[in-house]
Amino acid sequence: xxxxxHILREMGFRKLNALFLLxxxxxxxxxxIASQLLAEADERETxxxxxxxxxxxxxxxxxxDLGQFYRDGFSRHAMDVSMLDRLATQLTNNxxxxxxxxxxxxxxxxxxxxxxxxxxxDTYVAPGQGKKKMGFEIEKGTIHIGSQVALVQEKxxxxxxxxxxxxxxxxxxxxxxxxxxxxxxFARLEDAQxxxxxxxxxxxxxxxxxxxxxxxxxxxxxLRKEIGGILPEVQVVQQRTLADARAKQRQTREKVNxxxxxxVLVAGAIWVALLxxxxxxxxxxEIGILRALGKGGGRIAVLFLGKAALLGLVAALIGAAxxxxxxxxxxxxxxxxxxxAIQANWPLAAQLIxxxxxxxxxxxxxxxxxxxxxxxxxxxxxx
Amino acid sequence: MIRCDEVTKIFRKNGSEVTSLxxxxxxxxxxxxxxxxxxxxCGKTTLLLTLGGMQRPSAGSVQLGGRDLYALSPAxxxxxxxxxxxxxxxxxxxxxxxxxxxxxxxxxxxxxSAEVRRRAGRLLDELGLAGRASxxxxxxxxxxxxxxxxxxxxxxxxxxxxxxxxxxxxxxxNAAEVIRHLAEFHRGGGTVVLVTHGASADTHADRTLRxxxxxxxx
Numbered sequence: 001x002x003x004x005x006h007i008l009r010e011m012g013f014r015k016l017n018a019l020f021l022l023x024x025x026x027x028x029x030x031x032x033i034a035s036q037l038l039a040e041a042d043e044r045e046t047x048x049x050x051x052x053x054x055x056x057x058x059x060x061x062x063x064x065d066l067g068q069f070y071r072d073g074f075s076r077h078a079m080d081v082s083m084l085d086r087l088a089t090q091l092t093n094n095x096x097x098x099x100x101x102x103x104x105x106x107x108x109x110x111x112x113x114x115x116x117x118x119x120x121x122d123t124y125v126a127p128g129q130g131k132k133k134m135g136f137e138i139e140k141g142t143i144h145i146g147s148q149v150a151l152v153q154e155k156x157x158x159x160x161x162x163x164x165x166x167x168x169x170x171x172x173x174x175x176x177x178x179x180x181x182x183x184x185x186f187a188r189l190e191d192a193q194x195x196x197x198x199x200x201x202x203x204x205x206x207x208x209x210x211x212x213x214x215x216x217x218x219x220x221x222x223l224r225k226e227i228g229g230i231l232p233e234v235q236v237v238q239q240r241t242l243a244d245a246r247a248k249q250r251q252t253r254e255k256v257n258x259x260x261x262x263x264v265l266v267a268g269a270i271w272v273a274l275l276x277x278x279x280x281x282x283x284x285x286e287i288g289i290l291r292a293l294g295k296g297g298g299r300i301a302v303l304f305l306g307k308a309a310l311l312g313l314v315a316a317l318i319g320a321a322x323x324x325x326x327x328x329x330x331x332x333x334x335x336x337x338x339x340x341a342i343q344a345n346w347p348l349a350a351q352l353i354x355x356x357x358x359x360x361x362x363x364x365x366x367x368x369x370x371x372x373x374x375x376x377x378x379x380x381x382x383x
Numbered sequence: 384m385i386r387c388d389e390v391t392k393i394f395r396k397n398g399s400e401v402t403s404l405x406x407x408x409x410x411x412x413x414x415x416x417x418x419x420x421x422x423x424x425c426g427k428t429t430l431l432l433t434l435g436g437m438q439r440p441s442a443g444s445v446q447l448g449g450r451d452l453y454a455l456s457p458a459x460x461x462x463x464x465x466x467x468x469x470x471x472x473x474x475x476x477x478x479x480x481x482x483x484x485x486x487x488x489x490x491x492x493x494x495x496s497a498e499v500r501r502r503a504g505r506l507l508d509e510l511g512l513a514g515r516a517s518x519x520x521x522x523x524x525x526x527x528x529x530x531x532x533x534x535x536x537x538x539x540x541x542x543x544x545x546x547x548x549x550x551x552x553x554x555x556x557n558a559a560e561v562i563r564h565l566a567e568f569h570r571g572g573g574t575v576v577l578v579t580h581g582a583s584a585d586t587h588a589d590r591t592l593r594x595x596x597x598x599x600x601x
């Protein structure tokens with residue numbers, strides 16, 4: 001009788017043992033694949049959420065008086081826009097900052113209303129990361145206005161509005177934010193430079209730090225050293241509360257992900273090993289008679305390891321299908337912002353289909369060795 | 384066929400020693416039917432397992448067909464058991480999830496050929512189990528189970544059958560039937576060592592050895 005037929009007959013006879021083994025492994029594979037897919041979705045979601053928290057680094061001219069900066073919300077000193085380009089050329093995966101936007105901010109008066117005029121450059125991101133740009137894109141010839149500006153100037157979306165001598169179309173539906181954005185007009189950088197008569201100038205570079213270190217880990221020292229090495233003409237201000245929240249969010253996610261996979265693997269291994277031990281105990285007499293019939297230790301080991309591997313293969317197929325289905329079905333409600341990015345991970349499923357039988361066989365190895373080393377005479381004497 | 388020289392087997396249990404076989408010396412000739420009798424716990428099963436290469440003695444030697452059984456490697460002993468020895472146990476020791484044919488074929492080393500399968504079918508037929516080849520041991524009576532165990536022991540045409548109380552769980556009718564099959568194997572030139580505490584096999588045995596507290600008494 002072939003060893004596989006032997007294994008199948010035994011599984012058919014001890015259905016509960018086989019069923020529990022199958023369920024345990026299938027559940028483990030389901031959790032592994034689901035947690036991995038969810039971790040990927042969670043990472044995307046976290047990136048988006050933290051990105052949407054806004055910039056947390058402000059690089060301002062080194063001569064800026066911080067008292068004035070915090071009081072007015074912008075630096076009265078200007079720097080050349082080429083500094084933005086200089087910093088942007090250093091953007092790689094190895095630096096601790098990303099998403100660079102040059103801006104020019106100044107107070108301005110329109111029809112007697114004091115407002116803040118902000119010109120924004122394009123966003124620079126590290127190449128090859130496929131990251132979406134932060135914030136909103138400002139089309140040429142358009143501006144985005146705050147709710148108070150809209151109220152006082154009596155403007156709404158698609159209206160035209162003069163800023164200085166230039167005429168722009170209002171591109172947004174102004175909504176109240178409860179922030180200085182309500183009295184701000186956002187324009188393209190070159191438009192703001194033109195209106196303010198500061199061609200080629202910016203007074204700030206905004207960025208996001210990628211260190212994701214909490215405040216107690218002192219990320220600012222690292223950032224100042226790194227950015228100061230490239231642009232000694234700027235001073236680095238970090239919006240620590242924002243940076244800290246972002247770091248904590250990402251660190252928490254990473255910790256959860258680091259905990260789930262090993263826990264599932266350990267629990268799965270213990271479950272398989274325990275069931276294999278019970279199976280060996282149940283089959284002591286059978287092992288004894290197989291020995292008496294001249295079957296070697298290899299054949300006996302294969303009966304146990306083969307069973308685990310066979311069930312591991314079936315469990316992997318079930319678990320991969322179930323885990324993928326569960327994530328595709330329920331993932332979008334968990335991660336609404338990035339739901340379109342939730343997809344099946346077939347290479348991971350294929351890896352699990354190969355790895356699970358090996359894992360199950362390894363977890364059954366000690367019980368199988370117990371079976372092989374069991375003294376058959378002891379069992380056969382137990383009449 | 385078998386030669387035991389001063390075979391001693393001592394078990395250590397809970398810090399004390401129990402001598403199961405005590406300098407047992409005997410010979411069994413090829414084609415002989417030997418009954419080993421003695422009370423429960425006198426070392427009969429230990430003797431049988433030792434003769435079958437399943438249990439290394441603490442001292443002494445066992446020779447089977449001129450080969451020192453315990454000088455062989457475990458794999459060589461397993462090969463010898465598979466090709467030359469058939470076992471029959473009191474508790475049958477059948478594999479519960481295999482059908483009758485599967486249980487008999489379990490004795491076959493490697494994949495059974497068509498000839499071996501035919502032979503297994505014939506054995507089931509001869510032992511009155513024809514038509515039940517697809518049943519499982521759990522569906523058989525005690526007598527049928529023991530006949531199945533005999534069929535398994537006979538599959539590889541062994542030279543020697545070691546039977547441990549094969550009639551211990553059977554009614555007199557079934558016991559006589561099993562002994563009859565062992566006697567038939569003996570008449571065909573096979574060697575039988577049958578350990579029992581009853582006298583049912585004495586009429587078929589060429590010789591009876593008496594074992595008491597691990598020692599040969601006659």
